[in-house]
Amino acid sequence: MKNRLTTAQSTLAMRRWAHPGMIALATLAVLAVANPATAAKQARQPAEAVAPREAGEPIMAIVSIKSQQVTFYDADGWILRAPVSTGTTGRETPAGVFAVVEKDKDHHSTMYDDAWMPNMQRITWNGIALHGGPLPGYAASHGCVRMPFGFAEGLFDKTNIGMRVIISPNDAAPIDFTHPSLFVPKREAIAAVPSRADKLSAEAEEATRAADEAKKAAAIAAKEAASLPASLRKLEQQKARADAELAFADKSLAAAKTDQARAKAEELKQKAATRAADAATQLDTAKAAAQPKRDAVAATKEAAKATATKKADAVKAATDAKLALEPVSVYISRATQRLYVRRNTHKPAPDGGGEVFDTSIEVPVTIRNPDRPLGTHIFTAMAKNDTGLRWSVVTIENGDDAKDALDRITIPQDVWDRIAPTALPRSSIIISDEPLSSETNYRTEFVAVLSNQPQGGFITRKPTAPMDIASDDSWDNGGNGFGFFFQRDPNPQPVNPRRQRGGYPYYQPAQPMPRSFW
Numbered sequence: 001m002k003n004r005l006t007t008a009q010s011t012l013a014m015r016r017w018a019h020p021g022m023i024a025l026a027t028l029a030v031l032a033v034a035n036p037a038t039a040a041k042q043a044r045q046p047a048e049a050v051a052p053r054e055a056g057e058p059i060m061a062i063v064s065i066k067s068q069q070v071t072f073y074d075a076d077g078w079i080l081r082a083p084v085s086t087g088t089t090g091r092e093t094p095a096g097v098f099a100v101v102e103k104d105k106d107h108h109s110t111m112y113d114d115a116w117m118p119n120m121q122r123i124t125w126n127g128i129a130l131h132g133g134p135l136p137g138y139a140a141s142h143g144c145v146r147m148p149f150g151f152a153e154g155l156f157d158k159t160n161i162g163m164r165v166i167i168s169p170n171d172a173a174p175i176d177f178t179h180p181s182l183f184v185p186k187r188e189a190i191a192a193v194p195s196r197a198d199k200l201s202a203e204a205e206e207a208t209r210a211a212d213e214a215k216k217a218a219a220i221a222a223k224e225a226a227s228l229p230a231s232l233r234k235l236e237q238q239k240a241r242a243d244a245e246l247a248f249a250d251k252s253l254a255a256a257k258t259d260q261a262r263a264k265a266e267e268l269k270q271k272a273a274t275r276a277a278d279a280a281t282q283l284d285t286a287k288a289a290a291q292p293k294r295d296a297v298a299a300t301k302e303a304a305k306a307t308a309t310k311k312a313d314a315v316k317a318a319t320d321a322k323l324a325l326e327p328v329s330v331y332i333s334r335a336t337q338r339l340y341v342r343r344n345t346h347k348p349a350p351d352g353g354g355e356v357f358d359t360s361i362e363v364p365v366t367i368r369n370p371d372r373p374l375g376t377h378i379f380t381a382m383a384k385n386d387t388g389l390r391w392s393v394v395t396i397e398n399g400d401d402a403k404d405a406l407d408r409i410t411i412p413q414d415v416w417d418r419i420a421p422t423a424l425p426r427s428s429i430i431i432s433d434e435p436l437s438s439e440t441n442y443r444t445e446f447v448a449v450l451s452n453q454p455q456g457g458f459i460t461r462k463p464t465a466p467m468d469i470a471s472d473d474s475w476d477n478g479g480n481g482f483g484f485f486f487q488r489d490p491n492p493q494p495v496n497p498r499r500q501r502g503g504y505p506y507y508q509p510a511q512p513m514p515r516s517f518w
Helices: 007-017 020-034 037-039 149-156 187-224 228-255 257-324 403-407 413-421
Strands: 060-064 069-074 076-084 097-101 101-109 115-121 128-132 144-145 165-168 174-178 329-333 338-348 355-364 374-383 388-397 430-433
Touching: 037 257, 097 329, 097 374, 115 149, 128 149, 128 413, 144 149, 165 174, 165 374, 187 257, 228 257, 338 413, 355 413, 374 403
Parallel strands: 060 165, 128 144, 329 430
Antiparallel strands: 060 069, 069 076, 097 165, 101 115, 115 128, 174 388, 329 338, 338 355, 374 388, 374 430
16 A cells, blocks of 8 residues: 555556446546646546555545545555545535444435435434435535445445444544553453353353243243132132021021921031031132142242343353454543443344444543543554554544543543453544434444534434334344343433534433443
């Protein structure tokens, strides 16, 4: 990337990545580098370009609203560039931090008369996306980021759900960065994760089977005991009637005036006494038989409760281990004074569309001089190196510079200890003055918009409607417990206390989430 290659070498590199329709434009860009006179004759609109080297997996995309250009980066630098068309006046593409949450090869808009949006890569659920579209040479969309049709097609299969998308008001690029607050993984911890995940997954499956069996036994015991109250009530009523008949016989005997009447009353009393004794015996026998059944209900209920707790603990441990195999993202907000952690579970959302992101860590964070702006900085682990991870930073809103901003933040040690040992490339730490957007939900990574930039493309769309979240108690449909991730605060969200255009609401949970996973 750093050395100038020949035109032939550059063209060969383009062919590894580019859609055939891109190669001509990209070749023009390479020729322009080689010949400044040619460059002066190029169109003002940015041209498509492919880095003259072997490209790796895209880690991030940066859209410059100012230059109407998108650039994709792998671990070693830029790999693809293309002109774009962002939102027009009144429907501006919001500047901020996003991630790909859904991909659709042949998408048709449900908002704009079934408009074709090929090779769509969604970054918010209210309709902001990257997709192929016409490029007039200036901002002209309804809020999406249009890319050249061929470029979008060639790019589509190379990106993954969760890839970072940064939309910057101005030109921005990742810069190499080091700081003691950035995660330093431990090789031995990372190496131990797969076997630990397998072991804990097996334990979770066994705990799930035991919990299912205990639940079934409790259900059977409860069913067997269900008829006891009615049976005992019937016997008690029979005994009461027999006792009443015996009492009546006693009164009849006492009231008899003749020998014949006394004989008849005596006979009735004997029969009533027999029935009363039989009813008492039946009731006592039934009560004695009922007690073991009641005891069985209590015992199986306690056993089911204990095994359910053991299952939850085992599933939590297995889930932790699986999540440790994924890059981690951290968001620190000056507006809310909180730190949030997310990892992609790769589990399909139960209500369709996208994947579930773990949201189990949310804690207070200490920011020195909290009334002074931090800016918005995105720190990304680009690749492994000899000391752990090689980091970059992208700044899209000025406040403090990146180093000073990190210096002002104290990350809770317990969070650091849970995350840092297994942090992987593509992990990130985002610090911002902004709270999380209300578009942040269990089907997104972090969504944060710059409140001092136009947000017409957001405001003219309805925010994502509250979702009916299915309770699914499995990680992989195997009963490993996942329903507790699907939490959504039903209360209205307060707005960003900073200056905000259009009054767009922001996400801010009313209560910290109770579970910690690393």
